[in-house]
Amino acid sequence: MSAEADRLQEIMLKLSRYTLFYGDYPNPGEYLVFHTRTMAVLVINQQVKDFIDSATNPDRYVPKRDSLSLAREKKDMDFSSEELDCLNALKDSGIIIEGNVDENKVLEHWFNQIKYQNKSLHLTILTTYQCNFACPYCFEERVKKAKSLDEETALRMVEWIKKQVEQKQPKSLRIMFYGGEPLMNPKAIMSISQEVSQWAKGRGTKFSFGMITNGSLARRDIIAEMAKSGLTGLRVTLDGDCATHDKRRPYLDGRGSFDAIIKNISDIVDLVKVDISHNVDKDNLDSFPALYDALEKAGLSKKINNVIFAPVVARFGEQGAANNLSVEMVGCHTLPNELAEDLLKLRKEIVQRGYRVDPVAVIGTCPMTHNNSTLVIDPYGDIYKCEAFVGREQFIIGNIREANFNYRDIEFVTMDPWKQCGDCVYLPMCQGGCRYMAQLKHSDYTKIACDIDYYRKVFPKLLKMDYERGVL
Numbered sequence: 001m002s003a004e005a006d007r008l009q010e011i012m013l014k015l016s017r018y019t020l021f022y023g024d025y026p027n028p029g030e031y032l033v034f035h036t037r038t039m040a041v042l043v044i045n046q047q048v049k050d051f052i053d054s055a056t057n058p059d060r061y062v063p064k065r066d067s068l069s070l071a072r073e074k075k076d077m078d079f080s081s082e083e084l085d086c087l088n089a090l091k092d093s094g095i096i097i098e099g100n101v102d103e104n105k106v107l108e109h110w111f112n113q114i115k116y117q118n119k120s121l122h123l124t125i126l127t128t129y130q131c132n133f134a135c136p137y138c139f140e141e142r143v144k145k146a147k148s149l150d151e152e153t154a155l156r157m158v159e160w161i162k163k164q165v166e167q168k169q170p171k172s173l174r175i176m177f178y179g180g181e182p183l184m185n186p187k188a189i190m191s192i193s194q195e196v197s198q199w200a201k202g203r204g205t206k207f208s209f210g211m212i213t214n215g216s217l218a219r220r221d222i223i224a225e226m227a228k229s230g231l232t233g234l235r236v237t238l239d240g241d242c243a244t245h246d247k248r249r250p251y252l253d254g255r256g257s258f259d260a261i262i263k264n265i266s267d268i269v270d271l272v273k274v275d276i277s278h279n280v281d282k283d284n285l286d287s288f289p290a291l292y293d294a295l296e297k298a299g300l301s302k303k304i305n306n307v308i309f310a311p312v313v314a315r316f317g318e319q320g321a322a323n324n325l326s327v328e329m330v331g332c333h334t335l336p337n338e339l340a341e342d343l344l345k346l347r348k349e350i351v352q353r354g355y356r357v358d359p360v361a362v363i364g365t366c367p368m369t370h371n372n373s374t375l376v377i378d379p380y381g382d383i384y385k386c387e388a389f390v391g392r393e394q395f396i397i398g399n400i401r402e403a404n405f406n407y408r409d410i411e412f413v414t415m416d417p418w419k420q421c422g423d424c425v426y427l428p429m430c431q432g433g434c435r436y437m438a439q440l441k442h443s444d445y446t447k448i449a450c451d452i453d454y455y456r457k458v459f460p461k462l463l464k465m466d467y468e469r470g471v472l
Contacts, residue, residue: 014056014098015056015096015097016035016037016097016103018036018037018103019033019036020033020425022460022463022464026464029045031044031045034361037107037110038093039363040095042093042095048086051086052096055079055083107418107428114365114370115369118168118373119172119373121168121173122176122374123164123176123375124175124375124377124387125149125176125192126149126179126180126376126378126379127148127179127188128147128181128184128188128379129147129179129391130184131180131184131214132214132217132252133251135248137279137312145391148180148185148188149185149188151191153380154191158191158195158196160381161175168373170373171206172208173200173206174207174209175193176209176210176211178211178376179212181216182211182212183211183213183218184217190225190229193229207230208230209232210231210234212234213234213236215237215260215264215265216251216261218234218268219264220268224268231272233273233275233305234274234275235275235276235308236275236276237276237279238258238261238276238278240278240287240290240291241258241287241288241291241293242256242258242294244284246258248283262294262295262298265298269303273306274303274304275306276304276306278307278308279309279310279312280309280310280312281311281339282339285346292349301353304355306355306356306357306358307350307356307357308357309347311343313440344461347462347465348465351465351469359471360463361429361466362429363428364431365431366434368385368386368389368412368435368445369431372413376390377400380399381399382396382398383399383400384396385409385413386435388434388435388436389435389436396408415446417447418431418448421450424452426459429455430450430451430455433448433450433451434449
């Protein structure tokens with residue numbers, strides 16, 4: 001390329017390939033504009049759309065005679081002061097970029113900033129592999145062991161956490177206790193949280209912890225004591241109304257658990273934030289309106305912090321391939337097409353009843369490949385990148401008794417599956433998809449788990465829903 005042609009490219013403008021236009025929305029003649037990397041959301045009229053088309057048209061930068069000076073003169077003359085203001089706003093949002101920008105390089109740099117950030121450290125700790133429930137879709141069914149976090153391992157874990165904080169220097173440390181059922185081993189939760197809380201306070205690191213629990217053991221006295229050491233919230237699963245939930249999430253002896261969970265939530269909701277989650281499939285979709293009626297009757301409808309729901313998907317087989325058993329979705333996944341319309345209706349039901357749900361316009365930061373500050377530790381002290389792979393030896397990246405992570409950590413965090421995706425407009429959000437889903441679909445976690453059908457058919461509806469409720 002000649003020096004003149006190179007300079008001509010510098011002054012050209014182009015539309016970012018990560019820009020989406022939804023026409024005749026929110027009103028006829030308007031466009032909802034969304035950028036999948038910057039998360040910028042704009043509403044523009046036809047005049048601004050025409051301006052974008054004109055400003056990014058390569059023909060306007062090709063003069064009749066091959067003269068760079070004429071091209072520059074043409075560029076300066078084409079924009080009024082008002083148009084320049086509009087142009088700068090579009091540049092700030094990432095929608096319009098300079099002609100010489102390589103968006104592959106921009107995206108890789110941006111991903112690396114996310115991947116290697118040290119502002120926060122998030123640890124998930126399994127206090128036990130045991131559970132007092134017999135949920136038929138439990139994702140840990142093939143890896144359940146009669147193993148709980150013992151005192152010696154808990155003490156080593158505390159020292160390991162301190163070293164990680166000293167090494168990474170995060171401003172905040174968040175621990176999520178998980179299981180099995182984490183409250184089957186409350187002693188481990190208390191010993192770790194009390195020790196780490198005092199230590200973090202002394203060095204000026206913000207500390208808090210949460211818990212993913214079935215809710216059956218979340219008594220007020222236990223939660224009140226844990227709140228003193230930094231417990232800020234619980235996530236409790238309710239799989240429908242009483243009859244449906246009790247069928248899907250019974251105690252080991254077959255008894256129903258719904259009433260005990262509702263009582264415990266009622267007893268603790270003033271102490272910590274309580275999120276409720278749903279594992280959804282075709283068998284329980286119709287039961288959720290009755291669940292929300294029950295929550296309202298119990299006086300909880302205005303006290304629940306957030307509602308999270310996800311489809312159940314296939315479970316790993318013996319060789320890591322999918323089989324026909326269902327499993328609660330612990331990875332990051334989009335709504336499956338076969339349930340998409342029903343799950344859209346469920347989301348509308350949740351919103352209309354006044355509950356909070358997270359926006360859909362988010363950047364996915366897969367802990368396996370795009371987030372080096374999220375780790376999972378099981379009761380043996382083995383370390384993983386993602387809870388979906390816990391208990392499977394081939395996914396262990398280290399142990400708290402070892403000084404360093406093994407090569408698997410480097411392999412996972414540098415695999416960059418998104419590089420297989422080409423110029424997909426949804427790439428910044430999807431990043432090649434969930435590694436758990438890739439393993440299920442292809443028996444190979446390094447391949448992409450493409451959700452393009454979801455993004456084309458379902459995501460626009462969810463985005464508009466979030467725009468209308470004012471959360472974008």
